[in-house]
Amino acid sequence: MTTALTTSPDAPGAGHPDGDFAVRLSHVHKTFGRPGTAAPVLDDISLTVAPGEFVTLLGASGCGKSTLLNLVAGLDRPTSGTIDVPGGRPALMFQDHALFPWLTAGKNIELALRLAGVAKAERQAEAERLLELVRLGGSYKKRVHELSGGMRQRVALARSLAQGSQVLLMDEPFAALDAITRDVLHNEITRIWAERRLAVLFVTHNVREAVRLAERVVLLSSRPGRIAREWRIDLPQPRRIESAGVADLSIEITEELRGEIRRHVQH
Amino acid sequence: MSSTDTLRTSADDAAGVEAGLDALETVPLQRTPVTVVLRRKVLPPVLGVVVVLAVWQLAYSLELTTPDKLPSPADVWDSLTELWYAGTLFSIIWTSVWRGLSGFLLSVLIGTPIGLLVAQVKPVRAALGPVLSGLQSLPSVAWVPAAVIWLGINNSAMYAVILLGAVPSIANGLIAGVDQVPPVFLRAGQTLGATGLRGARHILLPAALPGYLAGLKQGWAFSWRSLMAAELIASSPDLGLGLGRYLENQREFTNMSGVLLGILLILTVGVAIDLLFFSPLERHVLRSRGLLVTTR
Known part of the structure; x- marks a missing residue:
């Protein structure tokens, strides 16, 4: 999918050669409402995610991180700038699991497979494989309301994987879960990301979660959303969210985030 | 202990915690x-x-x-057995039920596309939406004189009155159902590639089903009421003997136990069709979606 509204020859990469990226945003601006009157939500965002790379987008409210994800998902169009996702339509996971309550867990996944063009004969076996992958092997016939919050998000993850995209966008998918369940899902997403070599763009406002998961943390400023700073994280996976390495870096990033928020004090 | 061992232990441990949480958080559903x-x-x-x-x-x-104003329950029972032995009980009920159900099915066939069109096409909604809501509050008995002048005293007039009563409520139910679909389902459908007709078929229509069923249920109630009103008012040998006509005949004979029997039969048929057909269907749909709270 290529959304080309204005062509910019100088697409910057974060150290990746041109053509070797999973997602590339070049000088993306987004304004809601009539141009010129409203303040921009996103201002000159340039960001490249390499194939198989795990990037978290971190920011306080008003930084436009969900807007950014919607743009990459193709649910909305940038006001200017280009977004390239060479692998086709990316998968998107929401904070709300967004599973369809009129279908069982297995049939939710099969619908995604069907819409992705998987042949009818293969769908059920593939749905069962995906449920095994998120360790919900026995839940094919379960209805959405029979599953716990954490299990729902794992089915939602399996449904996203069913799309067959190598790019997974996640919009605060664990924000509504309790700490223990979230911890379990961090392990799951790390394991599945490593197994499937997915490029993940993960939006959160939780600094520790960002550091726990990512190879690269990108901090967005608020109103307008701009890239403020980024960190590479070389700690080995799977990390523990309580570990000293995660904690130290979280403190550093939190300081930076607080600085960004303080800029908005009205004088 | 080497660092890979630590990692492996942690992965196994994580799987264990996960399985434990799943077991703790899964509440077995009891019938x-x-x-x-x-x-x-x-x-x-x-x-x-x-x-x-x-x-x-x-x-x-x-x-x-x-007693000619208030007969005993036993008198009404006698009127019932009388009809039974005369062999006319079922033909009276069937005349009205057949008319009511076929009129209702026709209303579904007409009301459904109208509802979809109004829900999905903005100009159509602006034009027809208020008309449909208005028609819903108009008692359809008001259409009987018009239907009789247009169509004569015959089955077509009966069907016209049923349609005018039931089509608006079926269409309005579907519109409400579509309006209440949570936007997150539509966005999820879009990211999965369900757009246009595929989106309507796989996401929009199943998501709108509970509202649609509520509309169908109300549509049946309106069909039945309209038909009874029409049968009471319009009298012709072409129409055969239905429940409404039976009731009106009993009034003409000032036979109060027959009148009460007529009222009770109309009530029973309306409730029975709802209980046998619509309520189980609605319960099944709501329960399978976890929308039915079991009262304790």
Whole structure:
């Protein structure tokens, strides 16, 4: 999918050669409402995610991180700038699991497979494989309301994987879960990301979660959303969210985030 | 201990915690035993009917009014057995039920596309939306004189009155169902590639089903009421003997037990079709989506 509204020859990469990226945003601006009157939500965002790379987008409210994800998902169009996702339509996971309550867990996944063009004969076996992958092997016939919050998000993850995209966008998918369940899902997403070599763009406002998961943390400023700073994280996976390495870096990033928020004090 | 060992232990440990959480957080769904359903759902309405009958019998025994104005429950029962032995009971009921159900099905066939069109196409909604809501509050009995002048006193007039009563409520139910679809389902469908007709088929219509069913249920109630009103007012040998006509005939003979029997039969048929058909369907759909809260 290529959304080309204005062509910019100088697409910057974060150290990746041109053509070797999973997602590339070049000088993306987004304004809601009539141009010129409203303040921009996103201002000159340039960001490249390499194939198989795990990037978290971190920011306080008003930084436009969900807007950014919607743009990459193709649910909305940038006001200017280009977004390239060479692998086709990316998968998107929401904070709300967004599973369809009129279908069982297995049939939710099969619908995604069907819409992705998987042949009818293969769908059920593939749905069962995906449920095994998120360790919900026995839940094919379960209805959405029979599953716990954490299990729902794992089915939602399996449904996203069913799309067959190598790019997974996640919009605060664990924000509504309790700490223990979230911890379990961090392990799951790390394991599945490593197994499937997915490029993940993960939006959160939780600094520790960002550091726990990512190879690269990108901090967005608020109103307008701009890239403020980024960190590479070389700690080995799977990390523990309580570990000293995660904690130290979280403190550093939190300081930076607080600085960004303080800029908005009205004088 | 090498660092890979630490990692492996941690992964196994994580799987264990995960399985434990799943077990803790999965609440087994219990089906209510039949005896409890009987005691909580069936017994109270049966008792209610018994109380009404008792009060009725009491009023009759105390001779609050003359028997030609208030016959006893036994008199009404006799009118029922009389119809039964004359062999006309089922033909009277069937004449009306057949008319009511076929009129209702026709209303579904017409109301559904209208509802979809109004829900999805903005200019159509602006034009027809208020008309549909307005028609819903117009008692369809008001259409009987018009239908008789346009179509004559015949089955077509009956169907016209049913349609005018039921189509708006079926269409409005579908519109409400579509409006209440949570936007997150539509966005999820879009990211999965369900757009246009595929989106309507796989996401929009199944998501709107509960509202649609509520509309169908109301549509049946409106069909039945409209038909009874039309049968009461319009009299012609072409129409055959239905429940509404039976009721009106009994009034002409000033046979109060026949009148009461007519009223009770109309009530029973309306409730029975709802209980046998619409309520189970609605319950099944709501329960399978976890929308039905079991009362404890």
